[in-house]
Amino acid sequence: QVQLVESGGGRVQTGDSLRLSCAASGDIFSNYAMAWFRQAPGKEQEFVATISTSGGSAIYADSVKGRFTISRDNAKKTVFLQMNGLKPEDTAVYYCAGRLLGQRVARGEYDYWGQGTQVTVSS
16 A cells, blocks of 8 residues: 655645645555545545556546646656646645556545645635
């Protein structure tokens, strides 16, 4: 199993950028597909992006496609979410998640979760 810790959240203005990081410890990181989910106040948690074990494949939610980029550094056991062109509707707590092997977009498919990091985008 892996333990996940997110960082990099904060309060920004519309159009700004942020880079979230998720540091893993424990098991062999390169065996895990990783993902980012988010939960806005009063809403259900939603999928943002996922990346394959090697980093060669990524899937994005339509709402972030073209603005967000997920990447990973297996040597540093870290997954990143580069967020550009932020909008107020991106305001949420962002969670890092991991599962062995294949990418999935459903949150129920992920076994390991971080504690979340708050991103607030003001207009």
